[in-house]
Amino acid sequence: MSLSDRYKIASQMSDYDKLNDEWIPYIMKFHCPNSYLGSVSTNNLGFRNSVDCDGRVLSDKCLYDDSCQTKGKLGVVVGSSVVFGVGSTSDEFTIPSQLNRITSTNWHNFGGRAFNSTQEILLFLLNLPHKLDKIVIVSGVNNLTLSYMNDSVSTIYSPFYSQSVFSDFGGTPLGVRLSFKHFINEMRYRIFGSRISRNSNQYSIVERYKAVISCFKRDLRVIKVIAKGLGVSVYFALQPLVTWIKKDLSTEEQKLFDVLDSASGMWETLSGYINSMKLEYFRDIQKLCSGVDIQFINLNEYSEFTSNEWLFVDRVHLTDAGNKIVANILRREFNL
Structure with a gap:
């Protein structure tokens, strides 16, 4: 089986694989601006378009123009690809767009594909709105995954996806790439790579995990200071x-996971680590949020995700129905 077999089950994934990125200062890479594919589009800054309750694309003008008048408050949803909405069949079914349907706030999509928490915060900082009322962060998985995959330890510079590509980059234009296929190749290299043996890594899993948590703590403190x-x-x-x-x-989820496992051949190894760190990671993230007075919820603890409804297009990214569940929980628990 190949990754393209996913398209027979979730045809929208073809658009996400085709959506290109470009090199961007400070955050490494970001979605190409003004991209228009069947299931996904981006604005002139590369952000995914967010759709209001009437089906109209929200303009980011009111985030940056003090003279702009808007109905309702202004909010941003910060995060990685789950916020961007990989898996959604259109812009109107992402988490921010779903929130626009059920709250009186105008929610803008500040998600970046394959971002760690540092990149998420930098993206927000570089595009800091002039006017804002609420910030919701939906994140966490990439940081833990990278604590296993990285080859070095730093309490300042968090590891990031495509790090091996950046290390080898010699000035050649990024060009067209298939993002998900590249992500799979990156993970395969990190886990089974020939250039660096995992047995020869000078840093233990514990050291790498602690370094990532330290960076996460810093990132949450930064966004709390900005918000305050x-x-x-x-x-x-x-x-x-x-x-x-x-x-x-669901039947669809099982088929999709079979395709992904067959194509990558590394999930069993990675999932073993992720599961072994589950409870510790849950406690640590809750503690980090509490330490900077950020209200916290763990979406993994909600029964809405346990049904046999088709909610995931892979083990991380959600369907339209999955995004709707997230939006409803966020509204209810955070009183949005």
């Missing part, structure tokens, strides 16, 4: 991961 300065509320939700949920898989 702006006088806005900030909330954090640990994103759902199938590996952490006792879910009855």
Whole structure:
């Protein structure tokens, strides 16, 4: 089986594989601006378009133009690809767009594919709105995954996806790439790579985990300081991961996971680590949020994700129905 077999089950994934990135200062890479594919589109800054309750694309003008008048408050949802909405059949079914349907706030999509928490915060900082009322962060999985995959330890510079590509980069233009296929290749290299043996890594799993947690702590403190300065509320939700949920898989989910496992051949190794760190990671993230007074919820603990409904297009990314569940929980628990 190949990754393209996913398209027979979830045809929208073809668009996400085709969506290109470009090299960007400070955050490494970001979605190409003004991209228009059948299931996904980006604005002139590369952010995914967010759709309001009437089906209209939200303009980011009111985030940056003090003279702009808007109905309702302004909010941003910060995170990685789950916020960006990989798996959604259109822009109107991402988490921010789903929130626009059920709250009076205008939610903008500040998600970046394959971002760690540092990149998420930098993206927000570089595009800091002039006007804002609420910040919701839906994140967490990438940081833990990278604590296993990285080859070095730093309490300042968090490891990031495509790090091996950056290390080898010699000035050649990024060009067209298939993002998900590259992600799979990156993980395969990190786990089974020939250039660096995992047995020869000078840093233990514990050291790498502690370094990533240290960076995560810094990132949460930064966004709390920014939010306090702006006088806005900030909330954090640990994103759902199938590996952490006792879910009855739907027929579609099982087929998709079979395709992915066959194509990558590394999930069993990675999932063993992720599961072994589950409870410790849950406690640590909750403690980090509490330490900087950020309201926290763990989406993996909600029974809505355990049914046999088709909620995931892979073990991380959600279907339209999965995004709707997340939006409803966020609204209810954070009183959005």
